[in-house]
Amino acid sequence: MGVTRFRSPEEMNANLGLPVRKGGVERFLRHCARYWRLAPRIYPRGVFKFRSLEEAQRARQQISRENAQRTRRRCAEPE
């Protein structure tokens, strides 16, 4: 699809010209798999219940923060 140039990061972020292509679900699954390899997640296991979407969102953010910190520590370790 060639090269698109932007005059600023803001212009780049505002660009929504993503192509809608066939095989979306296969690309979605591959994309998630790459993402999980780059930033492995550790989750609690089991069932958690929430009174509202906001409550569910807060719990999700907490787990995401913990995973992000774990990934940062892992990346900071010398090989």
Added chain:
Amino acid sequence: MDRDEIVSVLKALEEEGVQYVLIGAAAMGFHGLVRATEALDLLIHPTAENVEGLKRAFRRAWDNDPNVEAISAADLLGEYPAVRYYPPSGDLYFDVLTRLGEMASFATVESELKEVDGVPVRVATPLALYRLKKGTVRPLHQHDAEMLRHAFNVGEE
């Protein structure tokens, strides 16, 4: 949860006759707009029978995981319209929803059938996803709404 696990749970949902609509980033993926996510969001028809079907599907997909028993129709139809299930393995979890605030419910979200590996998957339409996402405060969802609007020409309302 790898690709095969995802397909196997979608197959189990189909075989158990669960009435659901896939919403969220996975649904966008089915429409060709791809971004990573950690959750598969299932908006389900809020009946006790359907919740039992969902539990059977999860048990089937994860070898009778005993945690599934903690999912209850009394919760989902009552005080807890959002239940998160982390399967015993993998990198993806399920958000099971019976209501989306005042915004929408299973009965009001338009959907269409898609397919993966021959398994039918009921997915919210681009317009339905746009409506769900544009009303939220999360910046990521606002961005999703913009992508949907741009890609599918679903208009301002």
